[in-house]
Amino acid sequence: MQLLEAQSVTKVFGSGVLSKDRLVAVDEVSLTINEEKPSIISIAGESGSGKTTLARLLLGMIQPSDGNIRFRGKDLATMDRSERREFRRQVQAIFQDPFEVYNPFYRIDQVLTTPVRKFKLAGSKEEEQRLIEESLQLAGLRPNETLGRYPHQLSGGQRQRIMVARALLLNPRVILADEPVSMVDASLRATILESLMKLKRDLGISLIYITHDLTTAYQISKDIYILYRGSVAEVGSVEQVIKDPQHPYTKLLVNSIPLPDPDIRWGSQNDVDQAPLTSGLKSAHGHGCKFANRCPFVMAECHEKQPPLYRTHEDRAVACFLYKNEPSVGGREMAESLAA
Amino acid sequence: MLSNVKTKPVDVRTKTRADRILDVRNLRVSYQTGGGQVRAVNDVSFFLRPSERLGLVGESGSGKTTMALSLMRLLQSPAVIEGGQVLLDGVDLLSLSEEEMRRARLADIALIPQGAMNSLNPMLKVGEQLRDAVTAHMDSGGKTSREARIFDVLESVELSRNVVNAYPHELSGGMKQRVCIAMGILLKPKVIIADEPTSALDVVVQRQVMETLGRVQSELGASIILVGHDMGLMAQFVDRVGVMYGGKLVEVSPVREIFKDPLHPYTQLLIGSLPTLESKENFKGISGMTPSLLTPPTGCMFHPRCPQVLPHCQVEIPPLVEIKPDRWVACHLYNGS
Known part of the structure; x- marks a missing residue:
């Protein structure tokens, strides 16, 4: 079964067919993730290529102007409340800036306890603690070095890995990562990419990696979509597309x-x-x-x-x-x- | 007492060698914070040859931007330059008066700041901003020669003359970055410091902007310090690379050598961590965290993360020494040679 699909999605910003402000940000793009075959797919392009708009479409944050996004065969637009909730749990996102997502006045713990409580993942305080510690370890963090701290006490790499841990808490099938390492130092970049790769290998979680960096895309993904001004210019295995x-x-x-x-x-x-x-x-x-x-x-x-x-x-x-x-x-x- | 002296006389000991346009000696800069003193640039010495391209790399917090700003004397409180010398053509910039330093900026040493394209004033047309910079520095020469210089620099950064009538928001990122380069070279400085000049640009535009910067620099015969963290950009652009870690310069080597045969263990791990198109799924991060500069480790800054640590690394700070011609490293592993 197809887990997540974009079927010829188009997103137009601005109104009127002939309006000068009309911008086709995503132009008939299709993308598929197979539930039985977890995979890492890169979406690469420069600024203005529509890669972030495509990500927001895939997350259901905006509606397509044409075409549709399907989760397990069901169109996001026609989902009821409980289906949508399930979709929100199974498809997680990690964003570019590991600084902006945190409230500086709250301890790191708050970012992790909120989803646990919202999705009622734990029956007790102890279970909540156990879930959080497990997901931190999966993301390559030591709980005693992260919990109880404030965002400014952690490095950019640690903060980004906490976002990975937060996504993992919900036991998703797909993680959509929009430039997850572009603001992280070189020496930490490798560590974060490695933990994302492990999720696919060990837990069967698919990853949609959105980036402008073809080198890291080559490193971690199987297939790549090259976007140019909203359209797919070239698509295929990274070996084909990037090496030749x-x-x-x-x-x-x-x-x-x-x-x-x-x-x-x-x-x-x-x-x-x-x-x-x-x-x-x-x-x-x-x-x-x-x-x-x-x-x-x-x-x-x-x-x-x-x-x-x-x-x-x-x-x-x-x-x-x-x-x-x-x-x-x-x-x-x-x-x-x-x-x- | 000597405040009326325009340029300080340079005594024999501090006289620069002719092959060094910029000679930085034992520079120390610290930030006074509530938690104590943070030494962001810790006893750093290096030099820049005429027409040379030197890269300064380091992770965030390594002190590279603080160093760039202190060479220009543009640091603001709570940062304090505690000591050292910045000799530009034999003149110690740190001993100049504010007014003398103001004149030296742009004319002798220019900075293309980080996120430069956002440093343009959104309310002023590009032409007015360039004119401001020229007027503040070019006393001699009339209006026509100033205008001529502006058109010259725009041409050399491959922008059309029309951009003088444009507001910054009307230009693309690459064009704004070119305007900033134009401003940097307006007065034909001897040294250009470019702090991550292309970090906000796409790869295609990045390459074009860097090629422009390189061409302009060779035309002027200026030297350039490229500050950044992108080792790929360094490999493609500079002649020599200086690696900063925890406020210290740990290695300075010619670019080919640093990629083929890095000396310092940190440089070795840094080069090893770079993703390439040679092999897939090759992830070698550097374990551990960057040092806290509030409570820095004793001895070598890198010893807590160093896979080749020796007992006395925890005690003694290794000095930066030239162990082979043009290869400088601060590491006890090379003490014997």
């Missing part, structure tokens, strides 16, 4: 990673060295490939219609007319095939 990118935009992204090796020079990874920047988020006209005005390989048809996904490999599809000789594939079909 095909979409000109993915090539540009991979080529811009500052690799920690002075012998691999910036921009020497592939044939898309640089692309001009465009101003604003909207293209001059609504149709055509969104990357066309920056693409070094642009062709006439790129300005006429949006390219569909072409399946260039069993584990990969690319939305680019350069690959039009390959069979085209629907976004949903591709997502389901990767999740299977």
